[in-house]
Amino acid sequence: MTESLRVETTRGPDRSAVLRVEGEVDLATADQLHAAVMAALAEHDAVTLELSHAMFFDARGLHVLHAAHQEAVRRGKPIPVLRGVRPLLARALHAARMSTLFTLEPAPPTPASAAP
Numbered sequence: 001m002t003e004s005l006r007v008e009t010t011r012g013p014d015r016s017a018v019l020r021v022e023g024e025v026d027l028a029t030a031d032q033l034h035a036a037v038m039a040a041l042a043e044h045d046a047v048t049l050e051l052s053h054a055m056f057f058d059a060r061g062l063h064v065l066h067a068a069h070q071e072a073v074r075r076g077k078p079i080p081v082l083r084g085v086r087p088l089l090a091r092a093l094h095a096a097r098m099s100t101l102f103t104l105e106p107a108p109p110t111p112a113s114a115a116p
Contacts, residue, residue: 005029007036017044018083022053025061033061037068041075052084052107062096069101081105 005023012018017040025033040047047068054061065082072079084107085093093099 005032007033009036009040011044015045016048017046018048018050020050020053024056025054025064026056026058027060030058030060030064034064034067037064037080038071041068041071041077041080046078046081047072048081048083048105050083050108051086051089054086054089057089057092062092062098065093065102066098069098079103083107 005021005025008020008022010018010020019036019040021033023029037047037049049065049068057065065080068080079102081104082102083105085104090099090104093102
């Protein structure tokens with residue numbers, strides 16, 4: 001895969017973090033996401049991964065999500081929430097028997113879809 005990965009962290013007032021993931025999570029970029037997730041789990045009480053702009057997740061990406069689950073358990077923190085999971089990733093999580101490990105939330109409304 002050739003598309004790059006961008007991970008932007010927003011900090012909430014309640015010591016939570018939202019990591020907005022854009023691009024592709026694959027062999028070339030999984031370490032970048034892993035580092036961002038581990039840093040967020042170390043620094044914040046709760047973590048949400050906003051994945052509605054994550055276009056692709058391969059097995060390495062699923063491994064990062066599994067590692068995030070394990071790290072949260074190890075630290076005694078809430079399991080990261082996965083927000084805006086695309087259908088292909090949802091199927092991969094189900095096939096890997098990981099869908100029950102996480103709370104899945106719908107993507108937040110976009111400004112265009114929020115208009116009456």
